[in-house]
Amino acid sequence: MSNMLLSSAARINCVGGVNNDSPTELTSDDCDAAIQSLLNANAWTIQDFVEAENKFGTAPVRAAYLALASTKIQPDLEKVDGFIAASQYPSPMNILRTEWGAVRNLRFHLSTLGSVIQNASLRNRDVYAITFAGLEAAACVKQDGMSAKFIYLPPEIVGGPLAQNCSVGWKMAQVCRIKNDQWIGNLMCTTTI
């Protein structure tokens, strides 16, 4: 899915940073550009708001679009104006383990599987794609009878005359597809370190 989105979805370069690169590191203004592109296309948010509670060090979290990114952007993400760490959510029990925090109407999920293009920025840095999406922007279509299959064949079948080996494999057929190109995009950024 991430490869398909990197290939086909529109890109917005981060330009608000100060690392003298193109694209720059992630900033608050760049998050606004992503939110604007979804909001102006009437995209619905994916995650519900988290209501304020009378707890020290917490802040309410807005209804938000999803932002999927590499773990490498974490230091810059924490420096973005308005960033709220997941631990500061008033009711953090319903968040996913990947969720790192929120910036206004974007909630960031970090993974080592986040998209990266090596040596692609103006200053020879790696470029990270933060995929931001509204509700039902993309889908994964699975063919009947071809969802993931785990296949084990015992030594009596594939192990040869002395039944020395078995085999294990998997197969699947699916296709990912953008359903509305205006409800999804890639925010391209570099890092400061």
Added chain:
Amino acid sequence: MSYNTIIEQGNFRVTTAGTYAAGTILPKVIPCRIDPEWVEVWNYTQFGTSTQYAGVKYYWQKGMPQGAALADYHAAATSVTNSYLMTAGGIYVVDTSKGPIANNIIDTGTSNSTTPTVTTSVTTGVFAATTTTMGSIVTFTDATGALPVNLGGFDYEVGTVTSGVSFVMRWAASTAFAASNLVTPTGRYTVRPFDPIFYPRSRTILNIQGTATTGTTNTVRVTTSVSHGYTVGQEIRLHIPAICGSIELDNIVGTVVAVPSMGAFDLDVVDNTITAFTFPTAAQVPCTFPQAVPVGENTAVALANNVNVLGDAEENQAAINIVLGTGIGTTTIAGPAGTVGDPTTGDMIYWKAGRSFSNN
């Protein structure tokens, strides 16, 4: 991890249709999903001949460097074969879903042109385009800012290559990129092994021209930085930042009505009275570059033009490829891609590749 033994084999002739263009042998790319652990190549045509420098047999196995090969060839113009350890230009196995294959220094700079010439003594992994095939895709980077900064940050396709000297970009931007003269070579180009792996791909736009170019009312011609791969009937949305002019086309969806070249397509739009398009200047970087984003298919147009109505279908085009190299120079040893190109009498190449039950 062990697999059962798997073997693939095949053959091809060195012809203008694929591996021979303008008098130059091109690398031969063979998709080979088994991820081969060994590759053998025989040049059937040159076996037993007296063609000097022609190779007759090549062998590569995992553990050897990429591009290496153990070769038998004619060192002199006799049928006697000699052995040669190739360290480059031999056999490569490339997974196109993986990272860049080279990050090379630009020696002296780039020219003032809409299709800049890049001078570099290292053209390893940079392949020229032909009328039917794409050239290598590169991105430009520069740690010090000596290169024109609007040349960096997007994929750009190579047109022609002068081995060990320079290469020229294929598709023209609306305005010339400024020349650069790198006193200290700090500029780099990174060779991308392949496109983003899924088709159809969004592309950076280099130029947009109106009716004067297309010859048809209410159409615009869009030139992309890399061959787009779009077909007639596909619907494309244009993303045009305000700094580029042509703001009337921003967020507009049009149908591809003609594909005049691999790097350009004609899009129908309601009104082509547009402000002139300008590719972002160096002073405007960092910025978001203008893009063409594929969004679907106009079935009626596809049917009317008798083309595939599923032309926009999402497809993973990544592959594990065997790449047969072109050898070392013209007076050392020819590569497994062959020596003579001709539709009927070009070299006939046979190959066999496989992976083994066990590796020790």
